[in-house]
Amino acid sequence: MTTWDPGSGGVSTARLVRLGFTDAAAAARRLEDPALAGIREDPLLLEALSATADPDLALLGLVRLAEAADDRAVLLSTLASAKPLRDRLLGVLGVSAALGDHLARHPEDWRTLVTYDVQDAHPTPEYFRRTLAAALEDRAHGAPTGEEALDTLRVAYRRCLLSIAARDVCGTADVAQVAAELADLAGATLDAALDISRRDHPADAAQCRLAVIGMGKCGGRELNYVSDVDVVFVAEAPPGVDEGPALAAAGRLAAALMRACSATTREGSIWPVDANLRPEGRNGPLVRTLASHMAYYERWAKTWEFQALLKARPVAGDLALGKRYADSIAPLVWTAAQRDNFVPDVQAMRRRVVDSIPHGEVERELKLGPGGLRDIEFAVQLLQLVHGRADASLRSGSTLHALGALSTEGYVGRADGASLDEAYRFLRLLEHRIQLFRLRRTHLLPTDPADMRRLGRSLGYRSNPVGELEATWRRTQHEVRRLHEKLFYRPLLDAVARLQPGETRLTPTAAAQRFEALGYADPAGALRHLEALASGVSRRAAIQRTLLPVMLGWFADSADPDAGLLAFRQVSDALGNTHWYLRLLRDSGAGSAGGAAAENMARVLASGRLAPDLLLRAPEAVALLGDPDGLRPRSRAALEAEVQAAVGRAPSAEVAVQIARSVRRRELFRIVAADVLGHLDVDAVGRALSDVTAVTLSGALRAAADGYARDTGTAVGTRLAVIAMGRFGGHEQGYASDADVLFVHEPVEGVDETAAAKQAHAIANEMRRLLQLPATDPPLVVDADLRPEGRQGPLVRTLASYRAYYERWSKLWESQALLRAAPVAGDADLGARFLEMIAPLRWPEHGLTDADVREIRRMKARIEAERLPRGADPTTNTKLGRGGLADVEWVAQLLQMQHGHAIPELRTTGTRDGLAAAAEAGVLDAQDAKVLDEAWLEATRVRNAVMVVRGRPSDTFPSDVRELAGVGRLLGYRGTGDGAVGAGTVIEDYRRITRHARAVVDRVFYGEVDEAPAGSR
Structure with missing residues (x-):
């Protein structure tokens, strides 16, 4: 049926609206553009435009291309006769304004989309290298140099990008293949940039061998359309060249390579090259030898650096040197899970990423936000590092390949693996479509309705593009978050629970490895507790199997996971057959609308010995954890x-x-x-x-x-x-x-x-x-x-x-x-x-005499000398130590007895109230009162935390590392990615606070320094 009616001035605006155009009047004018003469009458043109993500954008891009093309007739005739070209060209123009701009500047590049032979349907890394190298060769005038070479590289890069985008939009390449092609193109671009650097610095090129190691998404062959390309540089001196000059030359070449990719020229820039994942980050040398890399990784590297190295892959330069680098670091990567605090480090790093997101962007952040790409990637990498020690099939830099292997080998349930695979593909596809529009680095779901409409249509949603897209995004976000929380723990249940026929189970050895990596000191004991809780077909076991995946995670996030799991088993043994306990766990469990009783229980039971001891003596008190008012002290x-x-x-x-x-x-x-x-x-x-x-x-x-x-x-x-x-x-x-x-x-x-x-x-x-x-x-x-x-x-x-x-x-x-x-x-x-x-x-009527004050000082000094336990460290004893509770309380009490007769506000039994009243009345400097108050609070918090963790009183920090970590967590110290709660940090912070308080005590309480007891300073 003909859609064009010259007599009536073209297609009606009503029809254009039905075809998906949002600005029908503008579309009608563009269709009248002389540049489209000869094709506007084609009944298939509007049909093809209507099938694009944004018909208005596609039509605008087509008009600009036709106006700029020297071979317009060939373009239009090919467009009319070749459906593959029509779908590819209009499909790209309908999703990417940036590639439309490129075609308007370089209209001859439309020919890139005319045909695909079998060889180039899924281009290889060598294909991209040949294509870029050919663009940089000019047999007639010599190879371009300087900015001309950079412009040539940018045009050739976008020409390759155009072909990848066409395969992406038309569905002839799935999201994994597109990401792999983008990474291969990045490697070829780095190689071309290095060739340009060598041409510009021939003397440096002769003095060194330089390999470029792809990291992150580039190394894992899962790159975005627009992303920083993370790299590490490795250099080597060729025979006859000293290492110093070779490294200096390699550094100059590497810096020139980075500028060749990131510099802005008339043709824009490609992407930034980020070398901050190198040893010592931006403070370290840009280029190192392989031996220098290994020395750093063997001695100084942190957990997150081994996680990053999981994706390391030679991508450019001297590939033989790059392979030696990859082979050398692999054993270090696959033993990283044996490091102390491995899992807490990785979990802390993930928390830091989420915490760094601006509050207003959390719900739209596809990459870093909860339920986003990072949740999947972190969980997969964590499992790879734990189980890849013994299972080489898991050693892949690709998230999807690794996820498939984890599922096949039983480390992740098959249904969960399939669900995560689907979610990851959706999120990556959505991320690609967002970036394609302007070729800008972003991971935020847009807020503009027009952008959301284009995105939704590009993903195949037509009846209600915005609503369907938002619903799918929210559903995926929720599912990813749920699976992220259970991914590491569900197979542990499968190791002890009954499986369906044909399912693969985690072996006892693998289950023990996972428990060990999670921080459980007694993996065998943890497995026994798990079996006792989750085995069988009873209603109780079924509920436990539902809750335990996330509860194991909460226990693992504590200082003593073993104690938390043991206490949970003991409470469950005591209450497991009562109907209300099972209902409480079921209805107030993880993610339920009813509350957070299960999470509260896990956090409390894993806090130390005091809470479980109390709960085991009064198991019915667990009901308090499911009551919104249950944790509010009664009057x-x-x-x-x-x-x-x-x-x-x-x-x-x-x-x-x-x-x-x-x-x-x-x-x-x-x-x-x-x-x-x-x-x-x-x-x-x-x-x-x-x-x-x-x-x-x-x-x-x-x-x-x-x-x-x-x-x-x-x-x-x-x-x-x-x-x-x-x-x-x-x-x-x-x-x-x-x-x-x-x-x-x-x-x-x-x-x-x-x-x-x-x-x-x-x-x-x-x-x-x-x-x-x-x-x-x-x-x-x-x-x-x-x-x-x-x-x-x-x-x-x-x-x-x-x-x-x-x-x-x-x-x-x-x-x-x-x-x-x-x-x-x-x-x-x-x-x-x-x-x-x-x-x-x-409240003596006339206060204290000088003799009274001296007597109080002597009593205090005698108590310090006689009652502090033999061998105790006076800098960490919270009761009698320097700047501890006794120090602060004696200062407050001295001031009360001296001035309470005249200042009614000092007549209080509370230490903090007394200090505040003294400062308000001017008998104690306000800053001194603040220092003393902080020390009293800190000492009290430490004493309480020690009792909660150990279950018995102590006036000093525990010597056991795990107990000290528990005290640190209760005091608010969390893992930082550099290790779990550091004993030194907790104790040194306490010493710093109380040292300042002791200085105030010496000045205010003892008056003259020479009246202070020996050693008090």
Whole structure:
């Protein structure tokens, strides 16, 4: 059917719109252009234009080409008679404005698309080398040099690019073949650029042999249309030439080669040549000998450098020298997985890449973003490096080839491998189409609707190009992210679980290798745990098989994966048959809409020993991890009500305290979990722990009193109050803190004081006994040694007895200890009167005398000298060491006792509040207060982290490397790509912070430097 109607002025705009043109009026005018005379009447022209990605762009490019062509008649007649040319030429013009510009400048290049013989259907590297070399030869006038040669190279390069793009757009080459051809063309271009450099520097060319090693996508034969071409240069001195001059000459040739490709001339540039993957990066020499390369890689190279070398391939220059380089570095590449911290390094590098993406671009980033190309490439490379040690079939620089081999050999499930292959091809094709438009280096999905429409049509979406493209992109992104998370772990399950007939399974040896690479210290033990969790056909095993792939990854991302997996097995053994536990894991697992209970569980269980110990004593507390409010500490009032109600119903004191202690176990787990997951700061942890301790003591005190009344058959004839001291009174408790207390009582009216005292002692002692049962519970030590006369004095005194003692016998250190006194349990009125009674002691009416200050300084110096454990490092002891907790607290307490009588804001039991009030009142320099506050926070965080990791208290950093790494992670240190958490970094940061604090202590607390204890500086 004829589409052209000269009598009516051409094709109607309505028809043009139906054919896919967006600017029908402009299209109609272009069809009237005289340059198209003789073809516009062809009924197949509009049909061919309509089939392109952007008919408007294709028509514009055709008009410009026809106007510029010297052989226009031949062009138009060939276009009309040869469908292959029509499809190729219009297809390219419809996706690439840049190649349309090239054809308008060099219209004779359309002939490149006329025919393909069998040999050139998929051109070889040699074909591209011959083509570029031929362009640089001019038998009549001699080979071009200088900028003329660079222009010639650029034109010839784009002519080759035009033929690749035509095969790509017309579907005669798939995305893998296109990427391989682009890499081969890059190698040929590097060779041509090196030839130009040799012609321009003949003396240098004679003094050296130079090989160009392709890295990255160029080395892997999976290059983009526009990309930096990553290379490494290797040089060698020919016979009779010294190595120094040879390297200098090779460096000049290499630099000239890079300029030949990246310089901008009248014909633009080709692409930048990036040599920053060389040893020492941009700070290292541009060219090295093979021996120098090997010395660096054997001694200094980091994990990421071996990952980069996985794709190293000779691409230009002296290929024999290049092959020797590749053969030499291969053994180093395929043993890289044995390096310490290999997997954490690779994972940290991937995290850094994602973190570097601008926030507004994350969801449109095809290459670097979550669910993008890098997710697939990193996962594939990680598996290659782990299993390629023993399996040579995996040693390919191509992502798709490697993925196929991983699937064939059973390291990746076949369905997962096929899904990732499809996703990778889609993402690469999308990336190619985006770059083809302007031949610009970009990996961002465009936001402009016209660009999205062209992209969608180029991929075959016609009914709704934008919507279909976006839906496919989101679906692919989600699938890649899901598979990225399970790719490394699913085959581990297949090693122990039942497989379908015909499936390949990961061998036990390969599974152990993978566990070892992931950081598991006991691969055999990990396999046993996995088998116990995932084997069988039960509902429980099925749910575990669903969750374990991602949970194994979360465990591997911790400092102690073995402990995390073991704890998960233990909790699952304890709760696996309860319906709610299985439902919690299923409905709140990885990626579910219901929450993140499974991830929270993995992170908490792998944090150290304290959380698993608590959870195993109270397995039902795992439900907190699936509750949106479950990790929020409960208020003291709510806990008090729960405990008191339970104690009131209990049949005996033992049962009552067991209930109180069960509440404490649950709340301790809640606090630890919230802390590990980053929901609580230091102050919140201290308040929550202090509240839990206070409520537990309150319940135990009531239980002991009620039990005494039941056992003796007499009413309790005295009122009791518990006064918190130390960090307990300051609401600054840590996980390892004792409950420092004083007991005060007051007989009720009409009760003999001796009898009342006997009752008070019996109740206080029973309370302490009950709190230590059962022995398997987390200990709660009630320490009353700060009472008058210490452990030699009576456990409980009346208010009058305390008053008499303090007025007559008390020492300065006791007044200092009372700074933190706060009632926490028992009779509230009695507690308040106790505080009123001690106020003059802790806030002396006229402050401190000089003699008092000297006495406090002497006490502090004596404690430092006598109580620091023998052999302990004073720079890392968090309690008594230099700049540690005691240093900071004594400064705050000295200022409180000196100025508290005049400055009410200093009358606080909290250390940080005291420092802040002192700075606000001007009795402490604001910068000094900041330094002290930072040191107190850091020391507290370290003590808490050590307790979480080790499950037992310590005032110093652990000596075990794995435990120290766990402490570092809890403190916020992550792997950097140069190694996992560095012990030196964690400890040196602590020393730096506390060293500054000790300088403030020496100046503010000790006053004159000569009053400081020996060695304190």
